[in-house]
Amino acid sequence: MEPRILSHLRALEAESIHILREVVAEFANPVMLYSVGKDSSVMLRLAQKAFFPAKIPFPVLHVDTGYKFKEMYEFRDNLAKELGLNLIVHTNQEALDAGTNPFKLGTQKCCALLKTRALLDALTAGGYDAAFGGARRDEEKSRAKERIYSFRDKFGQWDPKNQRPELWNVYNAKIEKGETIRVFPISNWTELDVWSYIELEKIPIVPLYFAKEREMLVRGNGISPIEHNYPIQIGEKPEMVKVRMRSLGCTYCTGAIRSDAETFPQLMDELVHFKRSERENRIIDHDTEGAMEIKKREGYF
Amino acid sequence: MSVESQLLRFTTAGSVDDGKSTLIGRLLYEAKGVYEDQLASIQSSSVNRSTGPIDFSLLTDGLRAEREQGITIDVAYRYAATPRRKFIIADTPGHEQYTRNMATGASTADLAIVLIDARKGVLVQSRRHAFITSLLGIRYVAVAVNKMDLVDFREDVFNKIQTEFMAYAKSVGLKNVAFFPISALEGDNITEPSARTPWYKGPSLLDHLESVDLVEARNFTDLRFPVQYVNRPTLDFRGFTGQLASGILRPGQTVMTLPSGRITKVKSLPSYDGDLAEAYPPMSVTVCLEDEVDVSRGDMIVDPNHVPHVSRRFAAKLVWMHETPGEAERDYLLKHTSQTVRAQISRIRHRIDINTLAEQPANKLELNEIASIQVETRRPLFFDPYQQNRITGAFILIDPVTNSTVAAGMIEESTAESLEPLKLGSLEFTGETEATVTPAERYARAGHYPATVWLTARQDLAVLLERKLFDLGCQVHILADDRESHLLPELARVLNNAGLIAICSIASPDPAEAERAARLARDNRFLLVDPQALPVHDEEASEVIMKQLEDRNVLRRKERFEVGEGI
Numbered sequence: 001m002e003p004r005i006l007s008h009l010r011a012l013e014a015e016s017i018h019i020l021r022e023v024v025a026e027f028a029n030p031v032m033l034y035s036v037g038k039d040s041s042v043m044l045r046l047a048q049k050a051f052f053p054a055k056i057p058f059p060v061l062h063v064d065t066g067y068k069f070k071e072m073y074e075f076r077d078n079l080a081k082e083l084g085l086n087l088i089v090h091t092n093q094e095a096l097d098a099g100t101n102p103f104k105l106g107t108q109k110c111c112a113l114l115k116t117r118a119l120l121d122a123l124t125a126g127g128y129d130a131a132f133g134g135a136r137r138d139e140e141k142s143r144a145k146e147r148i149y150s151f152r153d154k155f156g157q158w159d160p161k162n163q164r165p166e167l168w169n170v171y172n173a174k175i176e177k178g179e180t181i182r183v184f185p186i187s188n189w190t191e192l193d194v195w196s197y198i199e200l201e202k203i204p205i206v207p208l209y210f211a212k213e214r215e216m217l218v219r220g221n222g223i224s225p226i227e228h229n230y231p232i233q234i235g236e237k238p239e240m241v242k243v244r245m246r247s248l249g250c251t252y253c254t255g256a257i258r259s260d261a262e263t264f265p266q267l268m269d270e271l272v273h274f275k276r277s278e279r280e281n282r283i284i285d286h287d288t289e290g291a292m293e294i295k296k297r298e299g300y301f
Numbered sequence: 302m303s304v305e306s307q308l309l310r311f312t313t314a315g316s317v318d319d320g321k322s323t324l325i326g327r328l329l330y331e332a333k334g335v336y337e338d339q340l341a342s343i344q345s346s347s348v349n350r351s352t353g354p355i356d357f358s359l360l361t362d363g364l365r366a367e368r369e370q371g372i373t374i375d376v377a378y379r380y381a382a383t384p385r386r387k388f389i390i391a392d393t394p395g396h397e398q399y400t401r402n403m404a405t406g407a408s409t410a411d412l413a414i415v416l417i418d419a420r421k422g423v424l425v426q427s428r429r430h431a432f433i434t435s436l437l438g439i440r441y442v443a444v445a446v447n448k449m450d451l452v453d454f455r456e457d458v459f460n461k462i463q464t465e466f467m468a469y470a471k472s473v474g475l476k477n478v479a480f481f482p483i484s485a486l487e488g489d490n491i492t493e494p495s496a497r498t499p500w501y502k503g504p505s506l507l508d509h510l511e512s513v514d515l516v517e518a519r520n521f522t523d524l525r526f527p528v529q530y531v532n533r534p535t536l537d538f539r540g541f542t543g544q545l546a547s548g549i550l551r552p553g554q555t556v557m558t559l560p561s562g563r564i565t566k567v568k569s570l571p572s573y574d575g576d577l578a579e580a581y582p583p584m585s586v587t588v589c590l591e592d593e594v595d596v597s598r599g600d601m602i603v604d605p606n607h608v609p610h611v612s613r614r615f616a617a618k619l620v621w622m623h624e625t626p627g628e629a630e631r632d633y634l635l636k637h638t639s640q641t642v643r644a645q646i647s648r649i650r651h652r653i654d655i656n657t658l659a660e661q662p663a664n665k666l667e668l669n670e671i672a673s674i675q676v677e678t679r680r681p682l683f684f685d686p687y688q689q690n691r692i693t694g695a696f697i698l699i700d701p702v703t704n705s706t707v708a709a710g711m712i713e714e715s716t717a718e719s720l721e722p723l724k725l726g727s728l729e730f731t732g733e734t735e736a737t738v739t740p741a742e743r744y745a746r747a748g749h750y751p752a753t754v755w756l757t758a759r760q761d762l763a764v765l766l767e768r769k770l771f772d773l774g775c776q777v778h779i780l781a782d783d784r785e786s787h788l789l790p791e792l793a794r795v796l797n798n799a800g801l802i803a804i805c806s807i808a809s810p811d812p813a814e815a816e817r818a819a820r821l822a823r824d825n826r827f828l829l830v831d832p833q834a835l836p837v838h839d840e841e842a843s844e845v846i847m848k849q850l851e852d853r854n855v856l857r858r859k860e861r862f863e864v865g866e867g868i
Contacts, residue, residue, distance in 0.1 A: 008308035
């Protein structure tokens with residue numbers, strides 16, 4: 001007889017499904033944040049499994065900064081159709097109309113308006129009492145102390161000094177009106193776990209994660225995608241480089257990495273040998289030391 | 302890391318100066334859990350508490366405030382992987398005031414690393430860590446005797462610590478304790494045997510973490526499936542979802558649902574990946590049953606031959622986790638598996654000094670105190686002692702005003718064992734626990750739980766109540782006193798044991814007898830009716846009592862366990 005022990009991926013899967021069900025059972029109006037990225041793709045698959053044979057019983061919210069990759073928009077709309085998702089897209093149109101972009105305002109302000117503000121507005125507008133996010137504790141140091149159920153006050157803010165203790169798999173879902181809980185079902189997954197699971201489960205993902213010749217702007221070590229009228233300075237010339245994206249954010253703030261990984265085995269191989277953590281290519285985390293913690297306090301995921 | 306590697310969750314306990322953060326940083330570094338840019342970020346950090354080029358402890362100290370203070374003040378989760386195992390590390394602070402965090406980290410751990418500074422030996426805090434490890438039911442303990450480089454890797458120093466710690470470990474019931482002479486700073490015996498400890502023949506710490514037996518630690522015999530959510534996408538599909546706490550589920554298997562006590566069979570275990578032939582812990586699954594059984598969130602599917610305790614009153618160990626002290630007879634919400642009920646600490650039996658294990662009297666519980674208590678819940682829980690089942694034996698207390706999680710509880714004994722022995726004249730009933738007919742089976746047949754209603758000076762009401770309960774299908778019997786009520790508590794208990802509702806009709810108030818009856822009543826389904834609070838009219842009064850019986854879950858009601866109901 002096979003020993004009755006789950007592989008680490010199946011154990012993580014079981015834990016995440018338990019969290020998803022617990023939230024749906026205890027909250028009146030949950031929503032899942034969907035960023036179109038690989039972590040969101042894993043969350044969606046986990047939700048499909050948790051509620052099979054029913055459809056995913058909550059809406060899926062994409063906070064769209066307007067600066068995402070074209071391939072991300074296409075992918076999102078196709079997937080929503082295929083899975084019959086109740087997809088809600090929210091954009092801080094006012095800020096966009098006012099010309100908000102990272103070149104003008106800097107990344108911190110740009111994120112505050114197009115991501116954090118937009119997210120808080122969307123959550124308020126929908127009256128959601130719980131919001132699933134795909135954040136993982138291995139991403140960044142301030143995330144390592146994040147709870148699975150992360151309490152946010154009426155202003156959507158996080159108080160790292162005053163978190164509820166979280167024991168076993170017994171989660172405290174009690175909140176007052178206006179307060180919310182951010183729930184992180186894949187808290188305990190690492191980047192490698194996410195990729196291994198995507199491969200194991202054959203989960204569709206945005207092709208940007210795989211290497212391809214793409215038109216890029218190379219500045220020293222930084223490789224930037226050219227979309228949404230990326231400001232090119234005099235003397236600079238876009239060039240075709242074989243790159244892939246390690247994590248997907250806005251085109252302006254997502255750096256590409258040189259890579260030959262066109263297939264899963266190549267990608268996994270690259271990850272195992274490639275020892276740079278994934279958010280490194282995300283400009284926003286590097287503004288100041290402890291940048292992510294400050295963003296999180298203000299309401300960012 | 303292969304797709305088939307296993308998951309080991311461990312926690313670390315040690316004080317600021319034991320080098321705990323350095324050890325975890327080292328493990329992460331050696332097990333490739335640290336990416337180069339994170340390493341670069343700590344190398345460039347303005348704080349370096351170590352004397353070496355890399356301060357490994359900075360890898361694990363997350364928040365700004367903590368970095369400024371130079372201490373870890375909250376549980377941080379870290380991840381590392383080797384080809385054989387993936388590790389989830391709960392890095393918990395070892396300061397005295399942070400028992401709360403240690404308990405949190407320990408609650409999900411399979412193994413605990415207890416750090417001891419080789420120069421200082423077994424200190425009060427090492428004992429404390431051993432006690433909390435035992436309290437939270439961690440199966441394996443790895444004692445890392447750190448800073449061996451500062452004692453010239455002397456065997457006698459290591460042996461002395463081993464002997465001292467083992468003596469204490471035994472006294473708190475710890476098993477599977479292993480010792481490692483290490484230097485976290487210099488890497489000795491972390492990933493491979495150190496040449497500097499030729500006298501040590503055991504595995505390296507990482508070897509040990511990769512090889513402790515995780516299968517043996519699971520309970521595959523006593524089926525416990527707390528129902529989380531009822532999945533009803535269509536009229537003909539009703540799936541009960543949840544995560545298996547223990548035992549095995551297979552199609553065709555006979556199961557019992559609690560609290561109804563109904564016996565039925567597993568029809569299928571449908572999943573996104575096709576029907577399952579078998580499910581085992583900790584799988585999250587969906588169960589379809591053969592019969593149309595009324596099951597909702599908070600109910601439990603169990604093995605009819607090994608049923609859990611079903612009770613509203615039990616003894617527990619409690620870790621108090623909030624600045625506002627815990628008090629007896631205050632209302633709390635108690636969350637246990639998938640059910641949340643109103644509860645009170647009915648009695649604080651004693652506080653436990655975590656340094657000396659001395660039992661001290663206490664009126665309230667302060668932050669980070671551990672106590673032995675009695676709990677009374679408004680509805681019955683289905684539980685096992687925590688040391689037998691870490692899921693069905695665990696609960697948290699929530700303050701209903703602030704919504705804070707204020708305490709973590711570990712259920713100890715069953716209520717039945719703490720019941721007073723029953724004596725009737727010269728007869729002594731001692732054989733109760735050997736009976737094969739269980740209360741759950743009696744419930745299944747009777748359709749209600751046993752109870753005792755204590756009614757004073759309302760003979761007509763007692764008669765009416767008996768009639769109404771009988772007409773509802775209940776098994777009920779009036780015990781009326783004729784001047785002598787001193788046998789009624791025992792008689793009521795005998796009727797309760799047989800599954801009946803006993804109505805004790807008393808001519809005149811007798812508080813002492815009422816109190817004795819309350820103590821004797823099984824599962825404390827004892828209803829002392831306050832004559833002052835009762836309507837004068839018998840019909841109305843009987844309705845009030847019926848409602849109280851429903852509230853205590855004696856009578857079966859439809860949809861009792863809807864979310865939020867009764868809370």
